[in-house]
Amino acid sequence: MAYIDANDKNFHDIVAKGVSVVDCYGDHCNPCRILTPIFEEISTKMDYLNFVKLNTEHNPEITREYSIYSIPTLLFMRDGEVVERTVGVLPKEMIEEYIAALLYE
Amino acid sequence: MLTPDQMSSEALVLYQRLLHTDIIANHKYDLNSRVTKFYDYMADELPEELSTITVIEDEIDSMVEKLRLKHLIVEHPEAVAEGDSVKCKCLSDGKYHDRPILLYPGLELPGAERAEKDVLGVCVGVPFDTEIGEEKVKLVIEEISRQSNTVVNDALVQTEGLKGVATVEAYRDWCRKEIEEKKKEALSEKIAAWFFQNFLEKAEIYEDEQEKQQWAIDRAKLWMEMDRSVTAEDSEKYNAELNERIQDNLEQFRGYIAQIGIANAGGIHYGPEETAARIVESVTLFDIDYSDYEGVMAKVNMTYFMEVVYLECTKEILKANAMSKLKEVV
Incomplete structure (x- = not known):
């Protein structure tokens, strides 16, 4: 798999450098299940980016720290800072546009 | 549930102390309100939407693709x-x-x-x-x-080390079973909810008016304490909100008694020993200091406790029954 499963302990280290796309999801969330294959497909096509999955039910500290109140939430981060965030299921093309904005703006 | 003979010496001290605590020792565990005629929900025939599990090829393809992605070079x-x-x-x-x-x-x-x-x-x-x-x-x-353009073939499937799975076809069968199990699990929750609804409608339940009122009031007060959006300082708003919650609770009392009935029929009954043991179990689970008796008791509210334990028991019983019902039909 081209993504990393993060948790409360390793999250900051994982996203500290470079561009990261974080899928904040829950086990019992149906929209999250729809987003998962889209996220995974993008993650396999784009090396050199950190694709990260964060289970909000198992990692309350990071969930609270980043004020994740709805899932799925995508965090678009550069060097540990959140540049953009989206809530809900997005089509692949839109996620790629957010990543492009992070890379080229 | 944790039994005293399984407890450590520190846990046992807390258990004994809890047993003699007023709110646990003197709680009224056996209500006058009860299920007077049990409804055999297991005899109901499942509707089609609750008795059919379909696995489509796309779902299996998606699992095979996951395997391919896992082995990309x-x-x-x-x-x-x-x-x-x-x-x-x-x-x-x-x-x-x-x-x-x-x-x-x-x-x-x-x-x-x-x-x-x-x-x-x-x-x-x-x-x-x-x-x-x-x-x-x-x-x-x-x-x-x-x-690399990884191809899912028999050799790749064998690297997964799944017992009896040596070919792509066998892997697809394995995927089908995995998906079926997950769907059964999800369906059993829906069936359990359906069982409960039928039970609620068809069982005969006696509701003691005084117990019902008291439960509705205690529960409303508890939720007002937890939801601090309206405080007692604004008495008019507080009372209006409290009354609204009491009315809601009155309607839910029948469900609470139904849960106790289902749990009792499943051999589960909460008295002081079970209550104390369950609290000790939670203390162990959340790694709280066994000697912090005051801290533990500050968190105990019997209205909430009884509701949660019977809700959990009922869910467990109904889900297990739903699974066995599913085995009959699927």
């Missing part, structure tokens, strides 16, 4: 082709200077359309001119990453 070729991931360094001055520039030829990402075309065929270490956004830049490729 990354190569680092010398020259760029479409589909590669390319890590470049910007040699020009300007806003991209010294910033790693990542290109994904073929994706047509906004801002990098031109660069994705210009990078095709370029080798590692060779500078090339292009545009990022509207800025002209000179880039040099540091590394190219290409994923």
